[in-house]
Amino acid sequence: MALQETIEQTVTGLGYELVEIERTGGGLLRVTIDMPYPPDVPGVEQFINAEDCEKVTRQLQFVLEVEGAEYARLEVSSPGIDRLLRHEKDFERFAGELIDITLKAPIGVAASAGSTVAASRKKFRGTLERAEPKDGVAGWQVVWRDEPAVKPGQKVSKKKIPAALQALGFTLDEIHQARLAPVVDFKGRKPKIAPAADKPTEN
Structure with missing residues (x-):
């Protein structure tokens, strides 16, 4: 065995x-x-x-x-803060959490058309959400904003317009690896979820 x-x-x-x-x-x-x-x-x-x-x-x-x-x-x-997601039930369990995914293949030119995402990109970090099924297979998507990292001590203007939301749909068969993002929040391990009024740009 x-x-x-x-x-x-x-x-x-x-x-x-x-x-x-x-x-x-x-x-x-x-x-x-x-x-x-x-x-x-x-x-x-x-x-x-x-x-x-x-x-x-x-x-x-x-x-x-x-x-x-x-x-x-x-x-x-026990699993750490970067817990591996392997099965459908893992994705159901951690829907709404911040995750890191690596695709088996780059998203390609067609998927990146009309967005700022490079066709060669395979790694993404964002909020895990349910999506429309693809060819009868349960669908998922990762939703994120391509915001520049804020340096320690740097002030962010309240008038600054946030970057547009983007979404990438995927099935479990398309993923090389998926993990919870290792982000520590002492108020509870919940990511900031974008307002429902924002509509993500799909790739």
């Missing part, structure tokens, strides 16, 4: 969700887990704690030894 499949079956069998598997230098095998979504109690989301990680670690050590998997050290942890 492949390592990915072995780990995923073990993690899900214990009632958790496998988020990511990484192999790093020195033989480290890092496994990231999360609570399944939707939560058991609607509106009440649980989070991974140290006991959860220890429970999964013990079971994985046993299973991997039986399977003869090669690794020097096993590390089981």
Whole structure:
């Protein structure tokens, strides 16, 4: 059985969700887990704690030894602020959040026509939103403004007109990788969502 499949079956069998598997230098095998979504109690989301990680670690050590998997050290942890989004349910769970996506292929000339986005662009950061289905497949879009970064201490005029909203539609099959944007907000991890009155420019 492949390592990915072995780990995923073990993690899900214990009632958790496998988020990511990484192999790093020195033989480290890092496994990231999360609570399944939707939560058991609607509106009440649980989070991974140290006991959860220890429970999964013990079971994985046993299973991997039986399977003869090669690794020097096993590390089981909860998702960080740059959590990987892999499945449709991940996108449903984090709709409205700020994300970073990398496409498998550049958007192309046709998609960039009439906008300031380069045809060769593959990476985008913006708010994740539902979009119209594409060829019967659930659609998503990332919405953003191409605003220049504000330097520390720099004052922004209240009269300044914000850049136009832009939107890029995509399906999960078109994505190489998607993660929550690692932005820390001490008032709560919610991005600033553009007013509904603004209409994004689609690419």
